Amino acid sequence: DMVRQEIRKAVEEMLYTYSQDKLNKADFALSSGGAKIIVPLTSPTYEQWPTSWFKLAIAKLTGSGITRGKPPITALQPETHVGQCWPFAGQQGQLAVLLSRRIYVTAITYDHVSKTVAMGTTSAPKEFEVWAFIDDDNDSNEKTDQKMEQKSDENIDYVTSTLKNIPSNQPGSNILDSSSSSSSSSLLHSSGKDLKLGSSPNHLFLGRFIYDINGLPIQTFEVDKWNKPVRAIIMKVNSNWDNPSYTCLYRFRVHGRRADANQNFSTG
Amino acid sequence: DMVRQEIRKAVEEMLYTYSQDKLNKADFALSSGGAKIIVPLTSPTYEQWPTSWFKLAIAKLTGSGITRGKPPITALQPETHVGQCWPFAGQQGQLAVLLSRRIYVTAITYDHVSKTVAMGTTSAPKEFEVWAFIDDDNDSNEKTDQKMEQKSDENIDYVTSTLKNIPSNQPGSNILDSSSSSSSSSLLHSSGKDLKLGSSPNHLFLGRFIYDINGLPIQTFEVDKWNKPVRAIIMKVNSNWDNPSYTCLYRFRVHGRRADANQNFSTG
Amino acid sequence: DMVRQEIRKAVEEMLYTYSQDKLNKADFALSSGGAKIIVPLTSPTYEQWPTSWFKLAIAKLTGSGITRGKPPITALQPETHVGQCWPFAGQQGQLAVLLSRRIYVTAITYDHVSKTVAMGTTSAPKEFEVWAFIDDDNDSNEKTDQKMEQKSDENIDYVTSTLKNIPSNQPGSNILDSSSSSSSSSLLHSSGKDLKLGSSPNHLFLGRFIYDINGLPIQTFEVDKWNKPVRAIIMKVNSNWDNPSYTCLYRFRVHGRRADANQNFSTG
Ligand SMILES: [K+]
Ligand SMILES: [K+]
Ligand SMILES: [K+]
Numbered sequence: 001d002m003v004r005q006e007i008r009k010a011v012e013e014m015l016y017t018y019s020q021d022k023l024n025k026a027d028f029a030l031s032s033g034g035a036k037i038i039v040p041l042t043s044p045t046y047e048q049w050p051t052s053w054f055k056l057a058i059a060k061l062t063g064s065g066i067t068r069g070k071p072p073i074t075a076l077q078p079e080t081h082v083g084q085c086w087p088f089a090g091q092q093g094q095l096a097v098l099l100s101r102r103i104y105v106t107a108i109t110y111d112h113v114s115k116t117v118a119m120g121t122t123s124a125p126k127e128f129e130v131w132a133f134i135d136d137d138n139d140s141n142e143k144t145d146q147k148m149e150q151k152s153d154e155n156i157d158y159v160t161s162t163l164k165n166i167p168s169n170q171p172g173s174n175i176l177d178s179s180s181s182s183s184s185s186s187l188l189h190s191s192g193k194d195l196k197l198g199s200s201p202n203h204l205f206l207g208r209f210i211y212d213i214n215g216l217p218i219q220t221f222e223v224d225k226w227n228k229p230v231r232a233i234i235m236k237v238n239s240n241w242d243n244p245s246y247t248c249l250y251r252f253r254v255h256g257r258r259a260d261a262n263q264n265f266s267t268g
Numbered sequence: 269d270m271v272r273q274e275i276r277k278a279v280e281e282m283l284y285t286y287s288q289d290k291l292n293k294a295d296f297a298l299s300s301g302g303a304k305i306i307v308p309l310t311s312p313t314y315e316q317w318p319t320s321w322f323k324l325a326i327a328k329l330t331g332s333g334i335t336r337g338k339p340p341i342t343a344l345q346p347e348t349h350v351g352q353c354w355p356f357a358g359q360q361g362q363l364a365v366l367l368s369r370r371i372y373v374t375a376i377t378y379d380h381v382s383k384t385v386a387m388g389t390t391s392a393p394k395e396f397e398v399w400a401f402i403d404d405d406n407d408s409n410e411k412t413d414q415k416m417e418q419k420s421d422e423n424i425d426y427v428t429s430t431l432k433n434i435p436s437n438q439p440g441s442n443i444l445d446s447s448s449s450s451s452s453s454s455l456l457h458s459s460g461k462d463l464k465l466g467s468s469p470n471h472l473f474l475g476r477f478i479y480d481i482n483g484l485p486i487q488t489f490e491v492d493k494w495n496k497p498v499r500a501i502i503m504k505v506n507s508n509w510d511n512p513s514y515t516c517l518y519r520f521r522v523h524g525r526r527a528d529a530n531q532n533f534s535t536g
Numbered sequence: 537d538m539v540r541q542e543i544r545k546a547v548e549e550m551l552y553t554y555s556q557d558k559l560n561k562a563d564f565a566l567s568s569g570g571a572k573i574i575v576p577l578t579s580p581t582y583e584q585w586p587t588s589w590f591k592l593a594i595a596k597l598t599g600s601g602i603t604r605g606k607p608p609i610t611a612l613q614p615e616t617h618v619g620q621c622w623p624f625a626g627q628q629g630q631l632a633v634l635l636s637r638r639i640y641v642t643a644i645t646y647d648h649v650s651k652t653v654a655m656g657t658t659s660a661p662k663e664f665e666v667w668a669f670i671d672d673d674n675d676s677n678e679k680t681d682q683k684m685e686q687k688s689d690e691n692i693d694y695v696t697s698t699l700k701n702i703p704s705n706q707p708g709s710n711i712l713d714s715s716s717s718s719s720s721s722s723l724l725h726s727s728g729k730d731l732k733l734g735s736s737p738n739h740l741f742l743g744r745f746i747y748d749i750n751g752l753p754i755q756t757f758e759v760d761k762w763n764k765p766v767r768a769i770i771m772k773v774n775s776n777w778d779n780p781s782y783t784c785l786y787r788f789r790v791h792g793r794r795a796d797a798n799q800n801f802s803t804g
Contacts, residue, residue: 007274010547015286027385032350034351
């Protein structure tokens with residue numbers, strides 16, 4: 001009977017953790033929480049064109065007959081049923097995210113569809129790097145940011161629940177708003193897709209990691225402690241599990257401590 | 269080995285409960301099950317207008333630049349990822365629901381995003397009241413209602429699976445159909461949003477409850493037994509966890525025993 | 537303490553199985569994985585027309601006022617909240633699926649909403665048969681199919697993640713592509729809806745099963761081993777749990793071993 005009580009208590013604790021988005025950790029890259037794709041720094045979505053010359057001509061003329069992958073925002077959404085991923089061509093590409101908050105990054109998580117329910121595993125990412133951008137104007141904007149952050153903090157649930165006037169699958173809908181912080185503006189006027197990560201003191205290398213397709217579907221990677229808050233972050237994929245055509249990303253998560261005035265908030 | 273068997277049995281039982289919409293209790297306020305928002309008795313959805321005078325002028329002229337919250341139907345849907353909530357302005361507001369069935373209410377449940385994965389908790393509801401409306405024509409329509417209910421019962425799964433011709437995010441899509449029962453008609457000809465709850469013998473007070481943001485995300489509140497069936501119900505929020513701008517509701521559920529002829533149905 | 541460790545290990549194992557689409561088995565009939573409805577061999581979706589002559593006339597004239605069920609693709613999707621099902625009229629009907637891969641079928645699963653959270657159970661299927669179609673051109677196309685399958689295999693995640701140019705709720709969107717294999721072409725030139733199952737040696741009877749509404753919501757039925765790969769499969773419902781108006785299918789799953797060259801793939 002005491003064993004029975006112990007069982008129930010352990011199961012409740014584990015089910016509770018599982019039910020909180022399977023990890024019980026806030027994800028500052030979740031799209032419904034306000035995270036956005038930084039389009040100019042994100043690889044193009046994979047497209048598959050027809051192979052016969054005739055169908056190819058039709059496709060070039062009319063635009064139909066081209067099979068396109070789901071948009072990059074898909075990699076910031078929790079659904080991981082087979083096919084709910086964002087593909088880019090080949091083994092190397094990158095996903096750039098404007099987080100819903102400025103944070104001190106503590107960990108990142110990559111979720112893939114389980115290989116036991118998947119129908120192929122070669123398009124999973126293997127080795128990848130995570131980079132972040134330190135805000136240039138960190139010191140001079142500290143007070144201003146805190147004031148904006150304060151107001152934004154009060155409105156978080158509401159802002160995240162908004163229905164944008166621009167449909168989410170329309171090109172440009174993930175382009176940064178004019179209301180985003182100045183650090184993203186400076187990013188956009190960087191070298192775009194040809195950005196050389198590591199070429200600036202503002203480029204913060206958070207780590208190089210290996211996603212093990214033979215391990216658990218959800219894998220979390222600790223990030224060494226940094227004393228710099230960030231809001232823009234890039235997952236740069238260097239290799240996949242041997243698919244030469246494309247790589248498909250299911251879900252990228254970013255965990256951390258908030259960098260605003262509300263230090264009494266606990267995410268523990 | 270006997271312990272191992274005991275563990276597995278307890279886990280299966282708890283996973284089963286968890287997998288049945290996390291509570292294993294029918295929810296007569298679930299939108300996919302046929303519940304609807306009673307629009308005239310529900311608070312307006314929170315909107316956030318631009319702060320600069322210039323952007324405000326553009327917004328008033330063109331209608332763009334206004335950030336609107338998700339519609340009230342969101343509070344009758346099971347998704348509780350961050351941002352999947354319906355906001356109303358301030359700390360006081362109400363949500364009015366036409367249940368999918370006439371029932372004797374036994375309990376209500378409020379689900380919020382867990383504070384461990386949320387990025388703010390102040391917009392959660394704190395103290396709220398639940399009211400219901402007794403059907404005026406209860407006795408005289410008893411036989412007619414039972415006959416309609418009988419036919420409606422046979423069609424429940426099908427009706428709930430319908431794709432409405434009116435898109436769900438279009439204004440007015442939740443306005444009551446002409447096929448709804450007469451009690452809702454009489455509601456609509458009441459004082460609308462200025463309805464004084466408690467001013468009529470048909471207003472049934474089901475309870476005043478406190479949602480504890482520091483407790484479990486899903487909290488169920490028992491309702492004293494009543495011998496009156498109801499179909500319209502209101503969650504009236506009196507305070508939140510200290511957000512002066514708005515309150516955001518994730519999910520409101522209503523449990524009970526059906527009030528139709530099929531008393532042999534078990535929801536136990 | 538050893539008991540505590542044992543508990544945690546057992547719970548992790550069961551939660552892992554549960555989190556892999558609740559069964560930890562690949563589903564070759566999952567729509568997001570590439571499975572499609574074979575429209576000409578699938579029963580019409582149930583419609584409910586108005587009962588009064590006046591509303592009926594308006595409906596026939598304008599097309600509005602008709603309540604239609606969700607499309608058949610719904611039965612190939614994992615959501616099983618109340619109402620997320622595909623209805624056909626009466627107790628007898630069928631659902632035809634082009635699987636995402638050619639496989640050797642090992643089992644099929646039927647998921648229904650749990651009777652403890654449902655508001656009615658009579659529209660659940662009771663007795664049903666499962667049939668498959670052997671590819672006519674099996675031997676002569678073996679090499680060609682393997683080559684196509686090889687290329688298709690490399691592209692599985694990407695193809696499954698595609699956003700089709702044709703909206704998914706538009707009539708005809710599930711009609712087979714011209715790029716589908718030749719076996720589906722020969723199917724379509726069979727006798728359509730009036731197909732007499734069993735009248736051809738290419739019709740493979742996989743079994744007759746009983747879905748027990750009083751059992752677990754998810755029920756898996758083993759299929760005797762066959763040495764024939766298949767890609768088209770039919771769930772033929774013979775009776776439901778006593779609803780004369782319609783039957784509503786929540787989710788049909790098909791499990792098996794892949795029939796292509798990649799025998800080193802494990803789905804175990
Ligand atoms: K995803
Ligand atoms: K919700
Ligand atoms: K479904």
